Amino acid sequence: xxAGLRSLLLAAASSLAFAGGAAAQTLTxxxxxxxxxxxxxxxxxxxNNALAEHLFDGxxxxxxxxxxxxxxxxxxxxxxxxxxxxxxxxxxxxxxxxDFTAEDxxxxxxxxxxxxxxxxxxxxxxxxxxEVQVVDPHTVRLRTRTTYPLxxxxxxxxxxxxxxxxxxxxxxxxxxxxxxxxxxxxxxxRYTPGDRIELERNDAYWGQxxxxxxxxxxxxxxxxxxxxxxxxxDVDFIDQVPTTDIARMKQDNRVHVSxxxxxxxxxxxxDHSRTDGSPFVAGPNGEALDRNPLKDVRVRRALSMAIDRxxxxxxxxEGAAIPAGQFLPEGVYSHIPGYGPPRFDPDGAxxxxxxxxxxxxxxxxxxxxNDRYINDARIIQAVGSFWTRIxxxxxxxxxxxxxxxxxxxxxxxxxxxxxxxxxxxxxxxxLRSLVATFDREKGFGASNRGRYSNPELDRLLEQxxxxxxxxxxxxxxxxxxxxxxxxxxxxxxxxxxxxWAMKRNLRHDARADExxxxxxxxxxx
Amino acid sequence: MTVYLIRRLMQxxxxxxxxxxxLFLGVYAIGDPIEILISPDADQIERERAIAALGLDRPLWxxxxxxxxxxxxxxxxxxxxxxxPALKLILQKMPATLELALAATVFAIILGLPLGLIAGLKPDxxxxxxxxxxxxxxxxxPTFWVGLMLIMVFAVQLGWLPSTGRGPxxxxxxxxxxxxxxxxLRYLIMPALNLSLFKISLVIRLTRAGVRETVLMDYVKFxxxxxxxxxxxxxxxxxxxxxxxVVTVTALEFGSTIAFSVVTESIFxxxxxxxxxxxxxxxxxxxxIVAYLMIIVFMFIILNFTVDVLYSVLxxxxxxxxxxx
Numbered sequence: 001x002x003a004g005l006r007s008l009l010l011a012a013a014s015s016l017a018f019a020g021g022a023a024a025q026t027l028t029x030x031x032x033x034x035x036x037x038x039x040x041x042x043x044x045x046x047x048n049n050a051l052a053e054h055l056f057d058g059x060x061x062x063x064x065x066x067x068x069x070x071x072x073x074x075x076x077x078x079x080x081x082x083x084x085x086x087x088x089x090x091x092x093x094x095x096x097x098x099d100f101t102a103e104d105x106x107x108x109x110x111x112x113x114x115x116x117x118x119x120x121x122x123x124x125x126x127x128x129x130x131e132v133q134v135v136d137p138h139t140v141r142l143r144t145r146t147t148y149p150l151x152x153x154x155x156x157x158x159x160x161x162x163x164x165x166x167x168x169x170x171x172x173x174x175x176x177x178x179x180x181x182x183x184x185x186x187x188x189x190r191y192t193p194g195d196r197i198e199l200e201r202n203d204a205y206w207g208q209x210x211x212x213x214x215x216x217x218x219x220x221x222x223x224x225x226x227x228x229x230x231x232x233x234d235v236d237f238i239d240q241v242p243t244t245d246i247a248r249m250k251q252d253n254r255v256h257v258s259x260x261x262x263x264x265x266x267x268x269x270x271d272h273s274r275t276d277g278s279p280f281v282a283g284p285n286g287e288a289l290d291r292n293p294l295k296d297v298r299v300r301r302a303l304s305m306a307i308d309r310x311x312x313x314x315x316x317x318e319g320a321a322i323p324a325g326q327f328l329p330e331g332v333y334s335h336i337p338g339y340g341p342p343r344f345d346p347d348g349a350x351x352x353x354x355x356x357x358x359x360x361x362x363x364x365x366x367x368x369x370n371d372r373y374i375n376d377a378r379i380i381q382a383v384g385s386f387w388t389r390i391x392x393x394x395x396x397x398x399x400x401x402x403x404x405x406x407x408x409x410x411x412x413x414x415x416x417x418x419x420x421x422x423x424x425x426x427x428x429x430x431l432r433s434l435v436a437t438f439d440r441e442k443g444f445g446a447s448n449r450g451r452y453s454n455p456e457l458d459r460l461l462e463q464x465x466x467x468x469x470x471x472x473x474x475x476x477x478x479x480x481x482x483x484x485x486x487x488x489x490x491x492x493x494x495x496x497x498x499x500w501a502m503k504r505n506l507r508h509d510a511r512a513d514e515x516x517x518x519x520x521x522x523x524x525x
Numbered sequence: 526m527t528v529y530l531i532r533r534l535m536q537x538x539x540x541x542x543x544x545x546x547x548l549f550l551g552v553y554a555i556g557d558p559i560e561i562l563i564s565p566d567a568d569q570i571e572r573e574r575a576i577a578a579l580g581l582d583r584p585l586w587x588x589x590x591x592x593x594x595x596x597x598x599x600x601x602x603x604x605x606x607x608x609x610p611a612l613k614l615i616l617q618k619m620p621a622t623l624e625l626a627l628a629a630t631v632f633a634i635i636l637g638l639p640l641g642l643i644a645g646l647k648p649d650x651x652x653x654x655x656x657x658x659x660x661x662x663x664x665x666x667p668t669f670w671v672g673l674m675l676i677m678v679f680a681v682q683l684g685w686l687p688s689t690g691r692g693p694x695x696x697x698x699x700x701x702x703x704x705x706x707x708x709x710l711r712y713l714i715m716p717a718l719n720l721s722l723f724k725i726s727l728v729i730r731l732t733r734a735g736v737r738e739t740v741l742m743d744y745v746k747f748x749x750x751x752x753x754x755x756x757x758x759x760x761x762x763x764x765x766x767x768x769x770x771v772v773t774v775t776a777l778e779f780g781s782t783i784a785f786s787v788v789t790e791s792i793f794x795x796x797x798x799x800x801x802x803x804x805x806x807x808x809x810x811x812x813x814i815v816a817y818l819m820i821i822v823f824m825f826i827i828l829n830f831t832v833d834v835l836y837s838v839l840x841x842x843x844x845x846x847x848x849x850x
Contacts, residue, residue: 124568
């Protein structure tokens, strides 16, 4: 039997297996966040990265639970403290037939941080590499400036390109399809900005064969419209199901819902930067204070104990979140087992406040975005009423993210709601960005907008970032996390669940990192 | 006429210049795009690199004059998020929006004129009252709500029409249009209807008011007395005279239909300019916001201009050179 005939018969057989025949081989996905570029190195943004996962592959990848898995590299090891060696998968071809070799790794590492006009580059993952040494076509050694155990994790974000095709190619050439060739499970067909990306199966893929002949990756930003498109049968699969619809959808026998606890923590940041009075904190009668009560750990702990996290996750989030007491959920590397969320204890909180010298309470304003995180404005309203109950009269002010985040970055607020997605799936990410002392040279505390600082935590974190041994590093990260949480550097509220909905004849392996990929969707049997 | 046109053109140029200043300051005041665009994982060094890459480290006046200089050469800047020329992005999306706005205008005329005529000729009949009451709803119901209801009824419940998106398109004059394919038309109906609700009501009201005023005019009475057929009286003597306000308003409304198709486009995921501008505002893609608003300013200026000229054609009493501009 010729190969052509065999594949024809296979296709016929598989189309019989799915109800609806050829139509079932097309998967139409609707995502809520716009994909803005096909160039995998132009803008480091999760919707773009999710799409890039279809067309391209990294050396490493992460599975649905954020654990590191091999992709274009079959194995890797630390040769010494500053050298990583990657063994590449042989026989991998780009969509245009070119071979994937070690030269391409060198080219990719050089390009990732140097795309013109990039508003957020991949240089944060590749900057640490000082030298790429091509040992043979399938072996490459990366030398790092310092001991850097996270390199294999960081490289899971960097999609591999072909030197021959992509040298001198501009972002527009990817968008037009001229050079949109990767090694990924799907090939590029067409891209209409703000509307859709059409893909087709890469039959020469090195990995498992995909069940979908074609994939339509549509962008429907409006929540209600996206849900309606699924219910009307125009699309097969949607992400970011609004929390108000989840319960109803679970009842609806036309659709199937998949969810998983994610890696995004929603928390309150507090002003640690000022010692003499914080702009939105005042005495019980509105009088200015000569010291910042938020510098007192008893006050911070009281504010944290005053929040009924169960009420927020069950009522405001309608079950689409779990109460949080640390950065990462159970089952993820560097989570501290048994370290739960602070107990809800309004009486204890009042006692702590009195002990700290505020028996008559305080006044405070809490700020937050109203268009960024799921139910963000409603969460701070809930927090405001919990705080008011322990005598901290709280004003709540929600505003658009664009205005909010610029002001938060200038340290204008006293207490404010933000979220953090730990893309690496380990605690080094939030520790380094959110609670480590702000330090430009080390790249620490870039999102530490409350300017929390604790030398002991910094020391443990630096030690962890220089420890290649996974077990030892996990212990150090847990110790650092415990310090950050015991000291209430931030007030964790909850960790979001990621939710998708699909036609009932589909199944989905829900990803903790929020990425929406056709590879995770399968026909149900 | 020539003097008038020249004077109008010079005024328009001033308006455009003033708009660039207002726009630039306004967009600058909304917030800092870097905070939105940058990956949360970025450290301080990456942040500084990105600020410099987008030219945001320059003082505002320098950014403005760079923009103005490029704009005079037809370059309205590059989109921060798409890394493509802003003008190209907008022009790519324009046919979809134009098509939607045209379809909505057609709906407004073919539904609004006859209904308005009926309501004007028989003001006391029950059906006329129903028409007028419905037109109040058309004015006052919010578009996004009506849009969602349309989707719920016709797409989710009845399954007659596709819920969102733009269907298959066919090429005509080098541009993709969806009204040329039957499937494309099915995608067009709901968003166009949703967008035209306000305009239908407006045309009904204008037509009715015009008819009520005109039927009492002497020349209409005279035409009747002369024994002309009622049809001829209505379609020649009445309709022709009430067309002037209807044309004016429809043309001016056409501009706002394009400019404010934002809501309809985002609900129906219609890939037009309105959806582009909303997406761009969310991420503070300054070049696209500025370029889009500049195009809208241009469009309004041209439309007003055209209406003035059309006036003189439709109404011989209007002489452009007689006006003091």
